[in-house]
Amino acid sequence: MSTVEIEYCVPCGFRERAVRVQQAILSGLERELDSVRLVMGDHGVFRISVDDETVYDKAEAGDEFDVDAIVREIRSHVA
């Protein structure tokens, strides 16, 4: 099964956003995953990966942040 990683910028206060997307991932995919890892980062990072493959990166997505779309993207990687 797969591991999802959510790296977020601590000084930017992105923890709440990271926990929110983690909750959505667990609600939808808990039984299909090995683990979900929150990684403390900085310099504005907010990146989500599945088995080291990036599925969302704030540096590219800008302000666009659709939790449902992110969960669907992750689901397509773990199916």
Add this chain to the structure above:
Amino acid sequence: MSTVEIEYCVPCGFRERAVRVQQAILSGLERELDSVRLVMGDHGVFRISVDDETVYDKAEAGDEFDVDAIVREIRSHVA
């Protein structure tokens, strides 16, 4: 820095408890940690470790579950 792992039994419905202790850990120790990992498990498991060293295990602690005491124990391992 350190990695905290929270392994919890999915079929037992321990996710809410895992997320609650994760939140307490992040609130207190976010800037001292590398990551906090939720690991999906089964067979009644609820175990918290810091760099692979167990600091709480439901199999030994039984119904005793003091979140503040767990965070203090983790803090003593990452200091």
